[in-house]
Amino acid sequence: MRRTVLAALAAMLAFGGGACADNFPSHPITLVVPFAAGGPTDAMARILVERMQNTLGQTILIENVTGAAGSLGVGRVVRAAPDGYTVSIGHLGTHVANGAIYKLGYDLVTDLEPVALLPSNPMIIVSKNAVPAKSLGELLALLKARPTPATAGTAGAGSGSHIAGLYFENITGIKLQYVPYRGTAPALTDLVAGQIDIIIDQTSNSISQVRAGTIRAYAVTDDKRVESASDIPTTDEAGLPGFHMTLWSGLWVPKDTPKDIVAKLNAAAVDALNDPAVRKKFENLGLQMPPKDQLSPQALGAWQKAEIAKWWPMIKAANVKVE
Ligand code: MLT
Numbered sequence: 001m002r003r004t005v006l007a008a009l010a011a012m013l014a015f016g017g018g019a020c021a022d023n024f025p026s027h028p029i030t031l032v033v034p035f036a037a038g039g040p041t042d043a044m045a046r047i048l049v050e051r052m053q054n055t056l057g058q059t060i061l062i063e064n065v066t067g068a069a070g071s072l073g074v075g076r077v078v079r080a081a082p083d084g085y086t087v088s089i090g091h092l093g094t095h096v097a098n099g100a101i102y103k104l105g106y107d108l109v110t111d112l113e114p115v116a117l118l119p120s121n122p123m124i125i126v127s128k129n130a131v132p133a134k135s136l137g138e139l140l141a142l143l144k145a146r147p148t149p150a151t152a153g154t155a156g157a158g159s160g161s162h163i164a165g166l167y168f169e170n171i172t173g174i175k176l177q178y179v180p181y182r183g184t185a186p187a188l189t190d191l192v193a194g195q196i197d198i199i200i201d202q203t204s205n206s207i208s209q210v211r212a213g214t215i216r217a218y219a220v221t222d223d224k225r226v227e228s229a230s231d232i233p234t235t236d237e238a239g240l241p242g243f244h245m246t247l248w249s250g251l252w253v254p255k256d257t258p259k260d261i262v263a264k265l266n267a268a269a270v271d272a273l274n275d276p277a278v279r280k281k282f283e284n285l286g287l288q289m290p291p292k293d294q295l296s297p298q299a300l301g302a303w304q305k306a307e308i309a310k311w312w313p314m315i316k317a318a319n320v321k322v323e
Contacts, residue, residue: 028059074088089250114297131198
């Protein structure tokens with residue numbers, strides 16, 4: 001009797017282990033985007049899945065689960081079955097900063113399995129056209145002279161646009177009044193409409209409106225110009241030396257997802273990142289491709305830990321209040 005139970009258990013594990021990885025994916029995968037549709041994270045996800053589906057031979061559905069600077073969307077993946085069919089896309093905000101701000105109810109490192117590092121986005125300082133500043137120097141002077149803080153759109157406390165704001169305040173001593181949205185897509189709509197004053201946004205999100213002349217750009221937060229927007233100076237050139245921030249992104253799955261399923265998802269992501277047509281789309285958006293030797297799941301895990309060590313002290317010192 002005992003022997004048959006053990007044999008059955010071994011068979012089940014074999015089916016649970018190797019077999020499901022062998023025929024993974026056998027039905028559609030869900031990629032959870034923790035911000036509003038049409039924003040920078042959503043745009044990156046849509047370009048990526050279009051190509052990853054080819055490698056995996058399976059549909060990848062995008063589900064936008066928004067709120068609390070992306071922490072609700074990440075939580076949805078943490079609670080999902082560790083079978084590779086629910087994947088999280090996120091970034092420095094969702095997978096680093098939120099852990100220093102929110103009581104998440106999950107651990108960003110131990111409750112998730114890294115899959116692959118994705119492109120990174122230099123941030124860009126933009127304002128509504130009604131702001132009468134023609135350069136970053138003029139903008140800083142104007143923000144300093146204002147009797148009340150300027151309103152800065154963000155995707156919520158802990159989001160990339162918020163962390164960039166905290167860092168900006170830290171470096172300039174200029175206070176900002178944050179206005180949270182469910183993503184920087186709706187924030188950008190309000191900037192174009194003149195409802196808010198500035199956003200420190202992801203270049204890929206704002207660049208089309210900058211080119212359309214509906215908002216004003218002052219600088220990109222990097223030590224080199226963005227190839228596809230080379231008319232916009234760097235913060236070093238524009239008078240805010242050292243204010244550098246690029247928002248890196250990544251893919252994660254729930255902890256305990258079988259290693260060979262993680263490997264299949266990683267391989268599909270790497271295929272997409274190596275595809276010249278995909279790279280062109282990303283570069284046109286001002287995105288920077290991750291280094292080729294940083295594409296393993298382990299590389300993302302190590303990078304995430306290093307970024308937690310780097311950013312948490314500043315974020316905790318800012319004592320961010322969330323409801
Ligand atoms: C978005 O997709 O809306 C952004 O990634 C939000 C942000 O973190 O600023």
